Amino acid sequence: MTATKTSPTSIPVAERASRFAYAIRDIVEEARRVEAAGTRVRYLNIGDPVAFGFETPPHMIEAVERAMRDGSNGYEPSAGILPAREAVAAEYTRRGQPMSPDRVFIAAGTSEGIELTLTALVDEGDEVLVPLPVYPLYTAVLCKLGAREKYYRTDSSAGWLPDLDHVRSLIGPRTRVIVVNDPNNPTGAVYPDAIRRELLEIADRAGCVLVADEVYIDVSYDGPVAPVGSLDLDSPVISLSSLSKAYLAPGWRTGWIAVGGGERLRNVATAINKLGEARLCSTGPMQHGLIAALNGDRTHQETFRAALRERAEVTAGRINAIPGMSCVTPRAAFYAMPHVTLPPGKTDVDYVVGLLRATGVLCVHGSGFGLPAADGFLRIVFLASPGELHAIYDLIADFTKDYLRG
Numbered sequence: 326m327t328a329t330k331t332s333p334t335s336i337p338v339a340e341r342a343s344r345f346a347y348a349i350r351d352i353v354e355e356a357r358r359v360e361a362a363g364t365r366v367r368y369l370n371i372g373d374p375v376a377f378g379f380e381t382p383p384h385m386i387e388a389v390e391r392a393m394r395d396g397s398n399g400y401e402p403s404a405g406i407l408p409a410r411e412a413v414a415a416e417y418t419r420r421g422q423p424m425s426p427d428r429v430f431i432a433a434g435t436s437e438g439i440e441l442t443l444t445a446l447v448d449e450g451d452e453v454l455v456p457l458p459v460y461p462l463y464t465a466v467l468c469k470l471g472a473r474e475k476y477y478r479t480d481s482s483a484g485w486l487p488d489l490d491h492v493r494s495l496i497g498p499r500t501r502v503i504v505v506n507d508p509n510n511p512t513g514a515v516y517p518d519a520i521r522r523e524l525l526e527i528a529d530r531a532g533c534v535l536v537a538d539e540v541y542i543d544v545s546y547d548g549p550v551a552p553v554g555s556l557d558l559d560s561p562v563i564s565l566s567s568l569s570k571a572y573l574a575p576g577w578r579t580g581w582i583a584v585g586g587g588e589r590l591r592n593v594a595t596a597i598n599k600l601g602e603a604r605l606c607s608t609g610p611m612q613h614g615l616i617a618a619l620n621g622d623r624t625h626q627e628t629f630r631a632a633l634r635e636r637a638e639v640t641a642g643r644i645n646a647i648p649g650m651s652c653v654t655p656r657a658a659f660y661a662m663p664h665v666t667l668p669p670g671k672t673d674v675d676y677v678v679g680l681l682r683a684t685g686v687l688c689v690h691g692s693g694f695g696l697p698a699a700d701g702f703l704r705i706v707f708l709a710s711p712g713e714l715h716a717i718y719d720l721i722a723d724f725t726k727d728y729l730r731g
C-alpha cells in the first residue's frame with residue numbers, strides 16, 4: 326500500500342520562536358538585499374574585532390593546536406577542565422575577588438554563561454532588571470524562559486550611567502536578578518565604583534543576584550576594571566566573561582561563569598553545574614587556549630585599548646560635528662550609541678534602513694536594544710581603521726543632512 330500524500334502545509338513553530346528577536350543579526354537580512362542590488366555593505370552591526378583585522382595572539386593559537394595534536398579531542402568534564410577553571414579562579418583572585426576553581430564553569434562564551442545562569446535562577450513569571458539600552462541576548466533568553474525583563478534607565482545625558490533610584494523602584498517580590506553590564510555594550514560607559522557599590526547593595530538588600538556581564542573589563546581605555554565582586558566579597562555576584570573581546574577569539578566560543586557570593590550562592594553553583602552537564606561540555610581544545618590566554622602574555626591588550634581609544638575619539642568627534650546628531654564619547658569597548666534628532670513620525674529603524682540603502686553603512690537601531698523607536702538612537706561598531714571610519718562618517722554626515730531636510 327502506498328501512503329497518501331498530504332498537501333504541503335507549513336509546520337507551525339513554537340510561539341516563543343516568533344517572539345524571539347536578536348536585532349544585531351536580524352538586520353543583516355536587509356543588508357544582504359542591499360548587497361545583492363550591488364551596493365558595498367560596511368558591516369558595523371557586530372562587535373567582532375577579528376573581522377576588522379585584530380589578530381588572536383599566536384600563543385593562544387599554538388596552545389589550541391598543540392591540544393588537538395596531543396589528543397584533547399574527546400568530551401571533557403562538563404564544568405571545564407581543571408587547569409582552565411584554575412586559571413579563571415586565579416584571575417579573579419589576582420584582581421581582588423578570591424575565587425575557588427569549583428565555583429568556575431567553562432561555557433561556550435559569555436552567551437552560554439548568560440543562558441545557563443538565568444536558567445538556573447529564574448522561573449516563569451519572575452522578573453529580571455536589565456539596563457536600558459540592553460545587550461539583546463538578555464531579553465531573548467528571558468523570552469525563552471517565560472520571565473519578564475524590567476528595564477532600568479541609563480541616561481545618555483549622564484554619560485549612560487544607571488539611574489539608581491529607578492533601579493530601586495523596580496524591585497518587587499518577583500525580582501530575582503539585576504543584570505549589570507559594565508563596561509557597557511552598547512553605550513561604552515564605565516561605571517564609577519560608587520555606583521557599582523550601590524548596585525551591589527541594592528541586589529544584596531533585595532535578596533537577588535547581581536549578574537555581572539564583565540566581558541569588556543579589559544577593554545576599558547584607561548586600563549582593566551576590577552570585577553565588581555571584588556568591591557564586596559560577600560555580595561551575591563555571578564560574573565560572566567570570555568575570550569571573545571579582550572583575547573580576540575570570538576569564534577572560539579569560550580568563556581566562563583564565576584560564582585561569587587560565598588555560601589549564599591552555593592545552590593546556584595550546583596544548579597548551573599547540573600544544567601551544564603546536559604550539554605556535555607564546552608569545546609575542549611579551546612580550553613587550552615583559555616589557559617594560555619590567562620596565564621600568558623597580554624601585551625596585545627595594550628595595543629588594542631590604544632587603538633580603540635583612538636577610534637572612539639574619531640567617532641565621537643565626527644558624530645558630534647554632524648548637525649542633528651550627538652554622541653557620548655565611549656570609555657570602553659568598541660560601540661557608540663549616537664543620537665539623531667528624528668523628524669516627527671520617523672523611527673530609528675527608518676533612519677538605519679535609510680542609511681543602509683543609501684550608503685551601505687549597516688548600524689543597529691536603538692530599539693533593537695530596547696529603546697523606544699522614536700527616541701532616535703543607533704549603535705555603531707567602530708572597529709574599522711580610523712581612515713575607514715572617516716570615510717564612513719562622511720557617508721553618515723551626507724545622508725543625515727538629506728534625511729533631516731526631509
Ligand SMILES: Cc1ncc(COP(=O)(O)O)c(C=O)c1O
Pocket residue numbers: 372433434435436437460506509510538540566567568569575579580
Ligand atoms: C555585553 C555582552 N555580553 C555578551 C556578549 C556575548 O559574547 P560571547 O562571544 O562571549 O558569547 C557580547 C557580545 O557582543 C556582549 O557585548
